[in-house]
Amino acid sequence: MIKAEELVTFVTTDIAAITRGRSVAAANLPDALSKGVGWVPANLSLTPFDEIASPNPFGSSGDLRLMPDPEAGVRIEGLGGRTPLHFYHSNITNLDGTPWEGCVRSMLKAAVADLEALGLRVVAAFEQEFQILGASWPLAPSFALSAQRRADPFGPMLMAALGAAGCAPECFLPEYGRDQFEIVCGPAGAVQAADRAVTIREVTRELAATMGWRASFCPKTDPNGVGNGVHIHLSLTDLQGNPVTFDAARPGRLSAQAGAFAAGIVRHMAALTALAAPSAVSYQRLKPHHWSASWNTLGEKDREATLRICPTSERPGHDPSRAFNMEFRAADATASPHLALAMLIRAGIEGLKAGLSTPPIVKGDPEEMSADERARLGIRRLPTSLHEALAALEADTVVCGWMSPTFLDCWKGMRLKELEIVDGLDDAALCRRYAGVY
Numbered sequence: 001m002i003k004a005e006e007l008v009t010f011v012t013t014d015i016a017a018i019t020r021g022r023s024v025a026a027a028n029l030p031d032a033l034s035k036g037v038g039w040v041p042a043n044l045s046l047t048p049f050d051e052i053a054s055p056n057p058f059g060s061s062g063d064l065r066l067m068p069d070p071e072a073g074v075r076i077e078g079l080g081g082r083t084p085l086h087f088y089h090s091n092i093t094n095l096d097g098t099p100w101e102g103c104v105r106s107m108l109k110a111a112v113a114d115l116e117a118l119g120l121r122v123v124a125a126f127e128q129e130f131q132i133l134g135a136s137w138p139l140a141p142s143f144a145l146s147a148q149r150r151a152d153p154f155g156p157m158l159m160a161a162l163g164a165a166g167c168a169p170e171c172f173l174p175e176y177g178r179d180q181f182e183i184v185c186g187p188a189g190a191v192q193a194a195d196r197a198v199t200i201r202e203v204t205r206e207l208a209a210t211m212g213w214r215a216s217f218c219p220k221t222d223p224n225g226v227g228n229g230v231h232i233h234l235s236l237t238d239l240q241g242n243p244v245t246f247d248a249a250r251p252g253r254l255s256a257q258a259g260a261f262a263a264g265i266v267r268h269m270a271a272l273t274a275l276a277a278p279s280a281v282s283y284q285r286l287k288p289h290h291w292s293a294s295w296n297t298l299g300e301k302d303r304e305a306t307l308r309i310c311p312t313s314e315r316p317g318h319d320p321s322r323a324f325n326m327e328f329r330a331a332d333a334t335a336s337p338h339l340a341l342a343m344l345i346r347a348g349i350e351g352l353k354a355g356l357s358t359p360p361i362v363k364g365d366p367e368e369m370s371a372d373e374r375a376r377l378g379i380r381r382l383p384t385s386l387h388e389a390l391a392a393l394e395a396d397t398v399v400c401g402w403m404s405p406t407f408l409d410c411w412k413g414m415r416l417k418e419l420e421i422v423d424g425l426d427d428a429a430l431c432r433r434y435a436g437v438y
């Protein structure tokens with residue numbers, strides 16, 4: 001019998017948030033690391049349902065390289081008797097090695113570099129919820145130990161696998177929704193944090209599959225169920241790594257820089273939501289009173305604020321400055337984590353450059369406020385459908401300017417094709433369709 005050859009896959013996670021790639025034999029890795037593998041521009045116009053948007057900006061022409069980042073390798077052995085899961089997060093380049101305009105990972109790197117030019121870095125962590133589909137478990141209460149134990153050994157194996165994958169997992173928890181869990185991982189630099197978000201999804205899906213289940217990160221798997229969110233935690237440091245987000249004397253305890261960064265995000269929140277919650281099913285989740293996000297607000301310790309200032313430990317003698325962070329709650333797993341984070345950073349940069357002051361910290365439920373009060377605080381509803389999200393993005397020429405015209409054209413074309421494919425599905429069928437992919 002021929003022994004299986006270990007494969008190493010060079011992957012890119014695209015604007016449909018699907019991790020795609022090509023594999024080489026592990027024995028050829030040293031050579032392949034410097035050469036990369038071929039890639040096709042039009043792949044970026046693939047919808048989540050495989051039908052490609054047509055026409056698209058690329059057609060059948062052009063060639064690219066998928067170049068592995070040698071620092072971003074993941075190798076996990078022993079998942080349910082499978083061969084090692086071995087891949088490298090990769091950048092897409094033109095044939096001359098320059099970044100391709102459609103590479104979301106390179107877009108994130110460019111945003112990081114522009115923030116560094118202002119003397120700042122982002123530290124980020126993606127907190128991700130998912131549901132296990134297809135397990136024949138008895139019902140268990142929300143957050144219950146019994147909900148975790150009935151899945152055993154899934155939790156411990158997942159934590160070990162994510163540790164081996166360099167994701168620095170911090171917490172595994174049974175969540176509120178039916179068969180819902182959450183993984184929290186440690187903070188990292190922006191590119192590493194977005195890579196980790198992808199790795200966590202892929203490892204979770206693979207481990208669940210070895211147990212005969214499906215792990216779904218779909219924003220909603222059932223219109224009446226609980227949403228699966230992706231919460232992007234952000235804080236700022238200087239170039240030496242010293243935290244600069246915290247200032248106990250200022251509104252929300254946000255430093256002037258963090259307040260300006262937050263103001264940029266709030267100013268562009270509708271368009272950012274389009275990019276961070278980019279699917280038809282995303283808007284089943286972004287509804288008031290679902291602990292997700294539905295208004296363009298900054299809030300403190302409020303799980304309905306789209307940008308939430310997170311609490312810190314108030315133990316005597318504890319320095320809150322390093323852990324202090326804010327959380328963007330509108331994102332979901334149908335969005336590229338690299339693109340979503342790149343655009344949040346670009347919005348932050350805009351706020352910093354304009355020297356914006358900290359936006360009003362909204363207390364109370366915007367649903368309950370009068371229209372006048374909302375207007376006074378600048379509160380507006382976020383898009384309520386992908387159609388509205390597309391219009392919000394189109395209307396925000398500043399946000400559109402952060403992407404190349406070709407990229408934007410591709411992104412919009414892909415989303416319009418996606419809308420055409422799911423047109424006419426009722427809410428339940430829509431959730432099912434997306435849960436089959438994510």
Ligand code: GLU
Binds near residue numbers: 228230290291292303
């Ligand atoms: N499941 C909620 C969401 O869709 C989040 C709940 C929580 O605060 O953890 O984002």
Ligand code: MG
Binds near residue numbers: 175182
């Ligand atoms: Mg949660």
